[in-house]
Amino acid sequence: MAIEIRTASALGFCFGVRRAIEMVEGAADAKGPIDSLGSIVHNPVVAERLQSHGVDIVSGFDGVSSSAVAITAHGAGPEVYRRAASARLDLVDTTCPIVARAQRAARRLVNSGFKVIIYGDEHHPEVRGVLAWTRGRGVVLADAADPVEIPRRKVALLSQTTKSQHAFTEFVSRFLALHIDRINEVRVINTTCPETEDRYAAARELAREVDLMIVIGGRNSANTGKLAGTCRAAGVETRQVEREDEVQPAWLEGRRVVGVTAGASTPDDSVAAVIRRIRQLDPAARRREETSRAG
Ligand code: SF4
Structure with missing residues (x-):
């Protein structure tokens, strides 16, 4: 039996990534070369395509x-x-407008006397940017138990957009449980991204139905890594690939149903190429081909 391939x-x-790529490609085509301050998205395939339009990183x-x-x-910032x-x-x-909303919230809240606490990865460019809008009156915490000063008893909690709502909720409740005695006023701004949340939920659902999940996306993409983590946490064997040629024949031996999902910075072409590669490597399809060649 041929392997059944199901996509999330x-x-x-x-939409934020599509919009960014269209904007920068359109601007480069109309006005000439553009230097991008960092990768427009964390995906090497997209970076190569943008380069062909005159966008250098x-x-x-x-x-x-x-x-x-x-x-x-x-x-x-x-x-x-x-x-x-x-x-x-x-x-x-x-x-991305969702990131811009987090930046505006950070600026507004520090202006209103809040200490802004961003739940996320301090090295991620989005988080560094949001932090910069706090003008030194914010801090990034990867864990609710990390040490933090709360000088004015007013605290605002924001999240890196690609954190899951579940993870942010846990962070907020643990943070408050640990620090409520030092806080008079707290604001929680849900800056998680609904698009990312949809991808986590769809991956979680699909992971329950398949023997193997293949997650496509740049190795430096935080949300692709988290998507793979979500699938593993659902208990299914999970492989993360950047390109179709990384899919190994041995991964497909004995599989009946293979699930495919992709991070928010992965182009449709990459998804289609991985699906083609799975079909080519499907042991049943290869056996059929060998039989027809022998016949
Ligand atoms: S994942 Fe969400 S926040 Fe990030 S670029 Fe996409 S739409 Fe914007």
């Missing part, structure tokens, strides 16, 4: 050689806007 009901590019202003720079979907303006560079701002 929500997978691949989210640079790690900072020192590497900029074009007259236009792009801010990625992950957003950036106020300093980046200031530097682009003072260098008279054209700015293509592809900050």
